[in-house]
Amino acid sequence: MVFLFAPKFLLFLGMKKNILFLLCSFIVVYSCKKHENSEVSSVEKSIDSVKTSAVFAVDSVKVSDSTKLNKNISAQFSWKILEFPTITKKSLLDSIYSVNDIHLENYSKESLKSALNSKMKDYFSKNKENTKDFPSDLEQTWNEHAEMDVFSRENDFLTLKYTGDGFSGGAHGYYYEYYKVFDLKNNKTLQLSDILMTPESSIWKRALMDNFLKNDLGKDQSQMLLVKEISPNRNFYFDQENIYFLYNQYEIAAYAAGPILIKIPISDVKMMLNSEWLKRMGIK
Numbered sequence: 001m002v003f004l005f006a007p008k009f010l011l012f013l014g015m016k017k018n019i020l021f022l023l024c025s026f027i028v029v030y031s032c033k034k035h036e037n038s039e040v041s042s043v044e045k046s047i048d049s050v051k052t053s054a055v056f057a058v059d060s061v062k063v064s065d066s067t068k069l070n071k072n073i074s075a076q077f078s079w080k081i082l083e084f085p086t087i088t089k090k091s092l093l094d095s096i097y098s099v100n101d102i103h104l105e106n107y108s109k110e111s112l113k114s115a116l117n118s119k120m121k122d123y124f125s126k127n128k129e130n131t132k133d134f135p136s137d138l139e140q141t142w143n144e145h146a147e148m149d150v151f152s153r154e155n156d157f158l159t160l161k162y163t164g165d166g167f168s169g170g171a172h173g174y175y176y177e178y179y180k181v182f183d184l185k186n187n188k189t190l191q192l193s194d195i196l197m198t199p200e201s202s203i204w205k206r207a208l209m210d211n212f213l214k215n216d217l218g219k220d221q222s223q224m225l226l227v228k229e230i231s232p233n234r235n236f237y238f239d240q241e242n243i244y245f246l247y248n249q250y251e252i253a254a255y256a257a258g259p260i261l262i263k264i265p266i267s268d269v270k271m272m273l274n275s276e277w278l279k280r281m282g283i284k
Contacts (some may be wrong), residue, residue: 056158056184058150059083061109063116067124069131069142073169076143077120082150082160083109089187099162099178100146127168134169142168151237155280156185159237176248177259179237192232195243195277205229207269208245212262224254230262240283241266 064078081100084107087093093107102115123144146164153159159181167173181190192199208230213222235246242263249255266273266283278284 055086056153057084057086059085059109061112061116063113063120065120065124067128069124069128070134072136072139073131073134074139074141075124075127076141076145077123078144079116079119079146081112081116081146081148083107083112085109087184092182092187092189095180095189096160096182099160099180100148130168136169140169142166151179152239154239155282156183157190158182158184172255174249175259177246178235178248179244179246180234181237192234192236193274195236195238195274196232197272197274199232201272203269203272204232207264208232208262211264212260215262221253221257221260224257225252226250226254227252238266238281240281243269 060080060082062078062080064076066074066076069075079100081097081102084093084096087096094103097103097107097112102112104111104115127142144164144166146162149161149163151159151161159179162178162180163176165173165175182188183190183194196204212230215221230247230252233245233247233251235248237244242265245262245264247253247260247262249258251260253260270278270283
């Protein structure tokens with residue numbers, strides 16, 4: 001019996017070895033394929049990442065210098081603006097740089113740098129002329145400083161923040177802060193009417209005054225108001241919870257009040273807001 005069983009047993013062992021070999025081969029091939037797929041997936045993710053980052057790009061252009069206007073007065077000039085190589089719509093670029101009074105045929109980095117250098121040259125030349133008969137026995141430094149920065153970018157809404165300050169020998173210097181929102185999806189500057197259903201409604205004047213008085217500084221700043229009512233202006237921005245309106249010095253209050261920022265909770269005025277804008281912002 002043992003003799004008759006042995007060949008069958010050996011045959012079984014041989015088959016078992018073949019099955020084991022095939023199984024091992026399958027595991028090796030599957031592992032390599034999985035690793036290959038993993039590498040391809042990583043490459044695809046990397047490509048997707050590059051594509052995403054290439055959709056919107058920002059660079060900066062800056063010029064700065066100083067000079068002596070006369071024996072007592074020096075002047076400093078410093079400007080920084082942004083360049084947007086992926087924004088090609090001319091009318092949109094015109095709107096972006098109009099805040100800085102820059103109007104060009106093209107807005108390449110070289111063209112913007114040249115525009116800033118011209119501004120700096122004009123600034124020094126103009127103030128050198130102004131200081132010829134300026135009565136000053138004390139040393140002074142006059143200056144002009146301006147910056148453009150990306151404040152936020154969400155839901156294809158790009159909000160830019162423009163700030164500037166300076167001094168030219170008066171009783172005090174000046175400062176401004178300005179916000180402008182651009183719709184990158186539709187290649188246009190966002191207007192107040194794109195957000196508020198009826199910007200001219202008296203409801204907004206009441207909402208602005210009420211929320212101004214609720215601000216921490218509102219009670220002190222209210223003593224310096226130069227107006228009886230506050231209307232919406234074009235210096236605005238927004239987030240998921242509020243719409244913000246900024247009023248610079250002398251716009252609605254005295255210089256000492258400083259810039260006044262009023263925020264209106266979206267939840268309080270949702271019925272008065274554009275439904276398309278709410279949907280795009282994901283506000284329910």
